[in-house]
Amino acid sequence: MQYVLGARPRQKAELAPNISGTLTHWVLEQALRREGSAFAKLTQPQLEQLVESLVQEYTAANLPGAGVRMNYLLGRIQRNLVGLLGFIQRDVRQSGFQPVAFELRIDDRPDSDDPDAPRVDPVQLDDGRGHTVRIVGTVDRVDTMELGGKTYIRVVDYKTGSKKFDLREVYYGLDCQMLLYLFTLERNGGHLFSQGTAAGVEYLWADPAPENIIRPETDDAEPSQAQNYPLEGLLLDEPSIYHAMDTRGTGAFVPLSFSAKTGEPTAQSAKARLADREKFNRIRDHLDGMLTDMAKNLYSGEIDAAPLVPNAGKSPCLWCEYRTVCRHADGEGERTPLKPDDPFGAE
Template identity: 30%
Template sequence: MAEKVRKNLVEPLVKFREDIKDKTGREITEKLYNLLEQLEVTNAVSQMFDKLKADGEIAQAKEQIRLWNLLIGTLDQTVAVAGDLKISLKRYFELLSLRLSALQIADIPRTVDSVSVGTATRVRLNNEKAVFLIGCIDGVFPAVPSASGLFSAYELKTLIANNLPFGDEPAELADFENYMAYKSATAPSQKLFVSFYKTDLTGGTYMQSSIINEIIAVFPNILLHREEEYCSVADSTWAILPAFEECARNFNSDSNEERALKKYFSENEIFKDKYSAVANASKAKPFVFDDKSNVGLLFGNDLNISASQVEKFSLCRFSYFCNYGMNVRERRKAEINPLEYGTFIHYIMEVFFSKYSKNEFSNMSEDEINKECDSILDDYVNKHFGGSQKNTPRFMYRFNKIRENVHFLVLHIIEELKNSGFEPVDCELKIDGDIPGYEVVLPTGQKILLRGSVDRVDILKKGEENYIRIIDYKTGPKEFKLSDILYGLNLQMLIYLYAITLGGEERYGKVTPAGILYMPATVKPISADNTISDEQINEQVSKGLKMNGMLLNSLDVIDNSDAAYISFNTKNGTLTAGGSLASLEELGMIFKKLDMTVAKMGATLYSGNVEASPLKGGKDSCEYCPYDSICAYHMSDCRNSFSLKNDEVCRILEEEQENGGEE
């Protein structure tokens, strides 16, 4: 049903967007009216009118017709302004919005004994018994006029002096504002109530208006009420929504008023579910599924997830539940960035290293490599963006800057491979596609299948050994720390390597895991003066492109890993065990830790435990979390992470696995 509604709504909108390109104001307006007809807005307004009329809501029924007529009138006025001139969609939107924002709607009081609500400029005050002036804030009522629109205050004054009154000048507006404030304050025959607010929901502070100061000056003995004089419970119970808010605010109170409110809302059909939610929240009870069968309804009996989701679950279970269980996603500004740098990098690396073998690109000149890169990038632009001729100069400038970075990056990678025994064999390898996915079976029989995509797979063949290392291109900073795996972090590349080790034999032969490396894919700018040579500049840039990660502590792997391209501890230019090197036995413990972490994730999730217990320390999982306003993680204890040396991590893993996985 939801998909049908979405389709019926989105398809006409997409067609409308295409139809109004390069059109006149009149044509866009006609298309907009046709869209309203296609979406049956007129029928909906008519049906709403009939329903309200049948329910006795005559005034509201007539209001719908008035609003529709105002909209049609606004479209007519827009045509009168734009006419047959070609106009951009953005400009048309601005004109239509300007007209709509200028609309004002008011109702004439229908009875003699009634309450009229409106702005001071719209309400007709005629010997009223009582008047309430609400929101008397300094600069708001009376308002401080300001010149807006096309003309400045000086220009408006000049135009008026030349008999061209395009608008009132600020001085006249100021007089009018003061007059309206005086008229409103002197309108009642019996009682005048004046109020203002000190703060708003955003935390802004406000001062009382000059009108309040003048009233106090005229009537020095006038009764002033302070906010602390009012009883919030008694004042809130005049309306049901404020009463419920008051009930929730003082839920743990045992006053007679609170007990009465609790009894009422616990039995109210509309509010009883909300009341139960407030009651649960007041108990500081972690988020847990009361009915475990609901976990299966949200996540399925088996999990098929990306490797990165394991880390997201480890960072915060509640955030994971909101994102992947409830599908509550952060609202983002709708925008398209066609020149996404990371996309270009992955595309050119995949095409180039899939097209040429190591022997072939090792014998290519720099000009040949650059020309091939240019050809690949030009094909990409032609395929996805209509070619360079159809793009703006700004687009092509950014594109050419990326082209320069790509040249240097590809040459750097080729140099590293020429000085290494490793050779690229796969780009964008699909885990659970090209090779089997990594699967963990829970004691309950449920399965967790992990999938993903490996940027590049390199192989080193030494006798019967097929050493496999995997490379991940990173456009941002990335530092590998082995201690992260103790907290379920930075597992993605290790999961990929483990998956290849388990299921890559058919594709690569018997696999020996050789390590994971993160490679910077952005050429960082450097500071240099005119005395530095090109060779020195290239050397400094290359330092910023050094890979980091973890390698197998094997002579075969170390001898084929150049310290000039990999950030590890070195001695006499050779990698040493002080860096992120791991033996096969230690890699085995790390892989077993992966099994335990994924199994623990599954067991925790299927037990219904999605408490908000965020990870703090080296990485604050709450820093950019879109759910921080609803999680109330203070009801649970946060978890802290610490950075440890590799040998300490291995000792902890060994003890943990000797104890059967108990942390």
């Protein structure tokens, strides 16, 4: 419906969630890109002024004539962005990983607006029937760290709203986007990242619900740094990597919980959020196989909806904007996850 027919759901003339997300992504990109290395040194007033000017710039170009209600919502987003950029600033100051690319395109077609913009060619897969599969997209942010002659790559995705990462869903083809991007940068990004090696993916809740905002234990934080934002994701199971991302083992800058006694990740968080090199390779190979199978099905005309419905859970079709057009009948063609807690564990 969306990518072939180009159908779009009707939308009210208001600051809908997708517009809020677009604004948030744009401000984060521009703040880090324009300030560069100076971003980490910005004072609180400078950070507030930067956010205000960027929000005004975006509003003037994309939301002219905003009413009272929209201005209220814009003010709310602006206040959150100050806190979020303060959190990112704290992360950059303490981390061995530093942001190096923003809105990085994975595509073999030049950007019509900026032909010289950096980009990475997509991985090409053959379905065995003469068809080529390519995955294109745009990476919100890429962080890297040089270590031992390698460039370790971390892909960061901003999520406006809650986001839980679950490898069982990845096994069935859900929440694969960031992992596909990571593996593409590792395989085809050599011109940008010498000896590129996957270090992991992180989902940063860019606009979490108030109850999900974590307050630091100390009281000496600057106003813009007065809150931490939840993270989800999967990281390389190498101490030199995850400790470089969170140098003091606070758990604030990685999706891990650290033991106060050992300073290492707790067994529960390590099981869910760390993967060794072999496990990352198993995930990559599984995704490659799944993509080629999808291509075979598409070229064979198999395009029926097959929603993944958790045990005793609700079908995702309930929230689909194209539900009235698709006419998929509840209970038909549904899949139930059957894999164990660790579907990519060693055999």
